[in-house]
Amino acid sequence: xxxxxxxxxxxxxxxxxxxxxxxxxxxxxxxxxxxxxxxxxxxxxxxxxxxxxxxxxxxxxxxxxxxxxxxxxxxxxxxxxxxxxxxxxxxxxxxxxxxxxxxxxxxxxxxxxxxxxxxxxxxxxxxxxxxxxxxxxxxxxxxxxxxxxxxxxxxxxxxxxxxxxxxxxxxxxxxxxxxxxxxxxxxxxxxxxxxx
Numbered sequence: 001x002x003x004x005x006x007x008x009x010x011x012x013x014x015x016x017x018x019x020x021x022x023x024x025x026x027x028x029x030x031x032x033x034x035x036x037x038x039x040x041x042x043x044x045x046x047x048x049x050x051x052x053x054x055x056x057x058x059x060x061x062x063x064x065x066x067x068x069x070x071x072x073x074x075x076x077x078x079x080x081x082x083x084x085x086x087x088x089x090x091x092x093x094x095x096x097x098x099x100x101x102x103x104x105x106x107x108x109x110x111x112x113x114x115x116x117x118x119x120x121x122x123x124x125x126x127x128x129x130x131x132x133x134x135x136x137x138x139x140x141x142x143x144x145x146x147x148x149x150x151x152x153x154x155x156x157x158x159x160x161x162x163x164x165x166x167x168x169x170x171x172x173x174x175x176x177x178x179x180x181x182x183x184x185x186x187x188x189x190x191x192x193x194x195x196x
Contacts, residue, residue, distance in 0.1 A: 005030050013150050015044050017051040020061075024052065036150070039143030043134050047144070050133025056126045063122055071111060078107045116166060123169040131176060132183070141184035148176035 006014065006029035013032040019025050026048045032041065051057065079095050082103060092099045112119075135141050156163075157173040164172050171179070 007031050007034070011035075012154055013040075013147070015048050017048050017057065020057060024057070026052070037143065037146060039138075039140045040147045040150070041143070042138040043140040043143035044147055045134075046136075046138035046140070047130045047134030049137060050130035051126070054126075054129055054133060056130065060122075060126070067115070067119070071108065074111050075104065075107060079103065082107070120167065120169045121165065124164075124171055127170045128175075128179070131171065131179060135180055135183050139190055141180040144180040145177045148173040148180070151176075 006012070011031055013029065013036055015026065015028040015032055017024065017026050026045070028041070028044070028048075032044065036044070076095075079100065083092060083095065083100070087093070090099070092103075094100075131144060135144050138144075151170075152173040155168075155170070155173060159168060159172050164175075
């Protein structure tokens with residue numbers, strides 16, 4: 001585990017998994033270690049371990065490889081089609097002409113605008129899986145809920161369903177708290193013995 005000195009730039013609490021193979025590591029920033037309760041730190045550590053144990057990094061790499069190949073296939077098809085239709089009018093001879101760059105930027109922007117909900121849903125699904133893993137591993141649903149409240153300092157806690165679907169790459173704070181409390185209610189025998 002590594003610690004990042006983030007308090008010089010922000011008060012946000014954060015942690016992540018980065019690297020691949022032997023370089024894989026979990027990083028927690030100093031704000032989390034300073035401001036977070038022990039329960040929050042345990043739940044977040046469980047969440048980050050979940051990313052590792054659920055193979056989210058290789059799955060994400062494969063997913064984004066498919067996205068990149070799709071982008072290039074889309075660009076090739078859409079550029080060829082656009083240049084056949086309007087290339088002479090625009091004075092662009094072929095795909096190798098530097099004047100095609102604004103069209104590449106426009107077409108790429110359209111593609112990623114349309115793809116935004118897909119990308120966010122993929123990431124949000126992995127985050128929800130890691131949340132479940134973190135709650136089960138740490139047995140700290142209250143810690144997960146507390147962490148979601150802290151994250152609400154810089155993220156909207158309860159967006160509308162469409163807003164969350166399109167723009168959120170993590171579950172909303174409301175959904176995270178609800179899921180943690182639902183898990184606690186369904187497994188109360190695990191937590192009542194722990195508090196005695």
